[in-house]
Amino acid sequence: MVAKLANGDGTLRTRTGATWNLSRGAPRSGLPMTCARPGPGMPRSRAPVGAKIPRSRTGLVLIWVYGACRPGMDDVGHWPTEDEGAEVPTEEVTMGTNGRVAIVTGGARGIGAAVARHLGRAGASVMIVDVDEDQGRAMVDDMQGKGLQSRLFVGDVTSHEVARRAVSHAVQDMGGLDIVVNNAGGFSGPPFPDGDVWPTTMAVNLDSVMLLTAEAVAVMATGGAIVNVASAAGLGLAPMASPQYAAAKAAVIRLTACLAPLKDRGIRVNCLCPGTVGTERVFEQIAELTSRGEELPPEFQGTFLGLDEVAEAVATLVSDEELAGRVMVCRGGHEPLLLPAEPLWLGA
Secondary structure (H helix, E strand, O other), X not given: OOEEEEOOOOEEEEOOOOEEEOOOOEEOOOOOOEOOOOOOOOOOOOOOOOOEOOEOOOOOEEEEEOOEEEEOOOOOOOOOOHHHOOOOOOOOOOOOOOOOEEEEEOOOOHHHHHHHHHHHHOOOEEEEEEOOHHHHHHHHHHHHHOOOOEEEEEOOXXXXXXXXXXXXXXXXXXXXXXXXXXXXXXXXXXXXXXXXXXXXXXXXXXXXXXXXXXXXXXXXXXXXEEEEEOOHHHOOOOOOOOHHHHHHHXXXXXXXXXXXXXXXXXXXXXXXXXXXXXXXXXXXXXXXXXXXXXXXXXXXXXXXXXXXXXXXXXXXXXXXXXXXXXXXEEOOOOOOEEOOOOOOOOOO
């Protein structure tokens, strides 16, 4: 990504020197580029028409869309697709991704697949770790067919042995390990305290993060970046349909903050908390509830995040060397928000 979050002050800055204020969605620099209209299939820019936006060193136009900087193709913001017979542009490579080796867990579909593609387009070699071999193979074939570097490691990330072997394969077969995106997660079954779902939910959402992080840190001798994908379900005090899932994601958020000191060893651990993302699984759940005549829960009634928005947020956390132990919240229709890093002390 071209954009970088600045020092937790609520702004985005680009390597061209432009600074964008997240609270207003307007640039502070006066670079000679006017706000472009979105291309086919892209949401409309939140920046006012006529607002000035920067052009990157590769000549790509940066378009302000739902709180993220997007690369476009021309002065009117046209972003051609493969269906239009044009080559899809790659992201501008940065020192945070180009030539790096990345592991993305749960990368066969949904958020993980979007992140894997984004990192691949930005120049990273991506190992997808997933328990679904068929879907994982299809994902790798798709990436390789587009000229992206990708391979598959099949395994259950709740296993310490799988975490160890996945990291070992990355180091031995791909030349090292620089980036880890702990994305695997989810929940099923009855909510706690009904049923025996607590151990399995904690294993996939929390234990997997701890296991792979520990193995990755051990081999990141020259530094690296780890992004833990948590959830807005882990924030706040509102009830949630799956208490065990909310508790696991809350633990991931707190774990991330506690690992901030790893920056002294050149390893930055950050966390992304997306709201409801418009994945295939979400739409399936909505269809199921609707077919039974049930009311949709609050999380299915708002504006959904796009998969590309989540992938770009992950890429920002990967590439911004000033962020460590930080938590970024993304919600549909809202700008990304970095939570304050200051501790919350209760009492007088």
